[in-house]
Amino acid sequence: MFDMRAQLASKFLSLNFFLLANEKNDDFTVPVSQIKKWMSDFYGWAQEMFKDRPYYAYGRNVTFAVEDGVFNKEKLKAVMEAVSEMGFSVFLKISLRSLSENLDFMMELSKQKCLGSLMVTIANKEVDALGDVEAIFARIKKMKVAVTLLGSMKDFFIAGAFSSPSLNGSDVCFFLQEPEACDKLNTLSKEMTPCQEKMVLCVNSEGLIFPCAGLMSSPRHSLGSVFDKDFFSTFRMEGDILEWAFVGPDLLPEGPVLSESGMPWPCRRHVAEVLTNG
Known part of the structure; x- marks a missing residue:
């Protein structure tokens, strides 16, 4: 039978890489060579894990998030090309300011598919x-x-995104990073749902791997590192993470809320409790 581990692992066919340039800005803090090697291992693991159910491989994507656009362009291009050749869709998350400073480079990436x-x-x-x-x-x-634009309603209006002749009629998705209504509600209307549908492997700038972007601020919830040679043969979903995946977090009626984050309000409540309780 298809076991629980495989069921959860099927949620991890998408990846988020949070890239940070090293001090010399000639590579990332997790070198491109290591990213490419780990991605190759990941690709092999996914093929073996789902060889009897290949439809789990549909919709695979890798998101590279670059901080403030400070990056070595050739290194970023090399890793994006390598990942694309493995059959993954490649997403790039970048600020509007950084995009404006690197428009020619972005045009080049899009032309090269x-x-x-x-x-x-x-x-x-x-x-x-x-x-x-x-x-x-x-x-x-x-x-x-x-294209997906991420921000608040106020951000979109100030940028003129809704009235833009270029965006009007285009295939653009607007994603509210800070749902104002949820913040004003400030309460849980129902029990938290299981996290497994929202889980995705996230790799921080140090190479630590997490099952959720919100947990990246809690090192004890790391699943391992891209530098672990046997990561894919040894990693396990245990304890809190397994419970959150299949049952959902058990939040207190009242508690702290993480501010200034793109996560939904209930997730920010959960992460704040995790950090508060160590």
């Missing part, structure tokens, strides 16, 4: 400094890739 989707974070504090935001939106449209 190694960029499948662009996730652009918008913060109103940087919009004024960008000048002609509509010109940036027009360049984004020419890339002919799926």
Whole structure:
């Protein structure tokens, strides 16, 4: 039978890599060579794990999140090309400001078919400094890739995203990072649902692997590291993580809430409790 571990592992066919340039800005803190090796191991593990159910391989994607656009372009291009050749869709998460500074490079990536989707974070504090935001939106449209804009309603209005001639009628998804209504509600209307449908392997800038982006601030919930040679043959889902995956977090009626995060409010409550309780 298809065991519980495989059922949960099927949620991990998508990956989030949080990349940070090293001090010399000639590579990432997890070197490109190591990322490519680990991705190759991951690809082999997924093929073996789901050889009898290949449909689990559909929709595989890897998201690379670059901090403030500080990165070695050739290194980023190399790792995106390698991952794309493995059959993964490649997403890139970047701020609107960083995108504006690297538009020619992004156009090159899209032309070479190694960029499948662009996730652009918008913060109103940087919009004024960008000048002609509509010109940036027009360049984004020419890339002919799926686009998701992430921000608050206020951010979208200040950037003119809803009234943009370039975005109007385009295949653009607006994702609210801070649902204001949920913050004002400030209560749990029902029990938390199991986390397994939302889980995705996340690799931080140090190479530690987590089953959820929210848990990256809690090192004890790491599943291992991309530097572990036997990660895919030894990692286990145990304790709290297994319970959260199949039952859901058991939150207190009242408690702290993590602020300034793109996670849904209930998840921010959960992460705040995890950090508070150690």
